[in-house]
Amino acid sequence: MEWQQAIKGFKSYLKLEKSLSKNSIEAYSRDIDKLKQFAMQQMLDPEKITLQQLRQFLTWVAELGMIPSSQARILSGIKAFYKYLLAEDEIKADPSELLESPKIRRKLPDTLSKEEIDKLIAAIDLSRPDGQRNKAMLEVLYSCGLRVSELTELKISNLYLEIDFIKVLGKGSKERLVPIGSHAIKALQIWLNEVRVHIPIKKGEEDYVFLNRRGAHLSRIFVFMVIKQLAEQIGLKKKISPHTFRHSFATHLIEGGADLRAVQEMLGHESITTTEIYTHLDRNYLKSTIIQFHPRS
Known part of the structure; x- marks a missing residue:
């Protein structure tokens, strides 16, 4: 199987069988393209690559200066690629099965205090029409822990405010x-x-909750800019983004004693280990938890 054919089939597999987003598919494709570049130097087709050669490839990637988290992402792409080839009977054994992930030191995400969130929202000029929209955006980000794409794609038909719920496409x-x-x-x-109700809405955009003044739904970049400007306005020194509200949502819930599984469900994390990062954010919270619940404390 030639590389071009293999990568084309892999992209279709990710889209149709794994239901990955366009961005995720492109990221995987770029990673496999790096493997292709490495393999072509040795005139190797996908099915001819061995475990030893995959290890050499990861060493080559590291020597390019890639950080461990990027190396781990590439490894994930390789494993998905060979899982696809195995499913298609293009290979009899998976050479990536015994590949080990590089050690990653997880960077704890920045968070905002409740007071900082209050200050950001209070800085919004509510005398302007876009001020009411921006306040609603930030309140929803913090109240629901949404990703920025989930916020911009939020639909009116998915609001169930009478029962205090919204439906999110993650x-x-x-x-x-x-x-x-x-x-x-x-x-x-x-x-x-x-x-x-006073905005002339573009055709096809009627169901989006958040619109710009031209009646089209907002871009992710636009939400970033709104938050950046508010941070500058109140003199906040932290580097924040829409995702900071999501981190703050999870942190404040767990610090308040929320169940980790419930937070996982609300964030839309597939694995509990992703949610567990928030239990490491506040040493004082951990200390108080030990003092409160440990029988020997």
């Missing part, structure tokens, strides 16, 4: 129900009922 087109708090509901209702 990674891999997976839907989940997330509770929404009273502050976010109130801000949403003001935006929807008092401001959005």
